[in-house]
Amino acid sequence: MAKRIDYTNVRPDATLRDIEELCKEALELGVRAVCVNPCYISYAKKLVGSEILVCAAIDLPFGSSKIEIKKRAVEEAIADGADEVDYVINIGMLKSGFLDYVVQEAYEVLKGASGRAVKAIIETGCLTVKEMESVAVKLAGAGVHYVKTCTGYGPRGVTVEDILILKRALKGRAGVKAAGGIRNLQMARRLIDAGADIIGTSAARLILRP
Numbered sequence: 001m002a003k004r005i006d007y008t009n010v011r012p013d014a015t016l017r018d019i020e021e022l023c024k025e026a027l028e029l030g031v032r033a034v035c036v037n038p039c040y041i042s043y044a045k046k047l048v049g050s051e052i053l054v055c056a057a058i059d060l061p062f063g064s065s066k067i068e069i070k071k072r073a074v075e076e077a078i079a080d081g082a083d084e085v086d087y088v089i090n091i092g093m094l095k096s097g098f099l100d101y102v103v104q105e106a107y108e109v110l111k112g113a114s115g116r117a118v119k120a121i122i123e124t125g126c127l128t129v130k131e132m133e134s135v136a137v138k139l140a141g142a143g144v145h146y147v148k149t150c151t152g153y154g155p156r157g158v159t160v161e162d163i164l165i166l167k168r169a170l171k172g173r174a175g176v177k178a179a180g181g182i183r184n185l186q187m188a189r190r191l192i193d194a195g196a197d198i199i200g201t202s203a204a205r206l207i208l209r210p
Helices: 016-029 038-048 067-079 091-095 099-113 130-140 160-170 185-194 206-208
Strands: 005-009 035-037 053-058 084-088 117-122 146-148 175-179 199-201
Touching: 005 016, 005 130, 005 175, 005 206, 016 035, 016 038, 016 206, 035 038, 038 067, 053 067, 067 084, 084 099, 084 175, 091 099, 091 130, 099 117, 099 130, 099 185, 130 146, 130 160, 160 175, 160 185, 185 199, 185 206
Parallel strands: 005 035, 005 199, 035 053, 053 084, 084 117, 117 146, 146 175, 175 199
Antiparallel strands: none
16 A cells, blocks of 8 residues: 555645655655655655655646646756656636647646656546546546546545546556545545555555554
């Protein structure tokens, strides 16, 4: 289980001390990665070294920055030592019917990531089933490595149904990261059984050492 967990602190009030605690616990628990806001990438990388991955959270929680801004943020995160990128798609453009915009955004983010793994957050609580299916397929076609469910700041967290919908739509063309409100081992197991490849959570200790 630990090697499926991205241990996360992307709170707006997260301090350097909070990041220190996150990284210390991450190393103790043996998780897959730590996921932090861009300003803390280099600091987190210094703390965890090569023991675990460092993931940059880009454009949380709204995903409404222009494509060029997102790409630049990704480039800077990589320069600071990020091993992976989680970015929020432009949800408003998707809801407006501009799926091509979301695809172009994905291409640019992937360029900025220079071969590192990219996880696109689609905020499932804002989408219809049809929107979830169509954007997942298009993102996978663009080359995104994982489709991620939620930011943790949207209208709701992840559900088992979200994972089932994404797995059916993707057909193995990209992985699925479940995130948003996962706070116990039972929920984590249910999501993995439904097909989630990665669990994003701020409650890794509760999940791994209940």
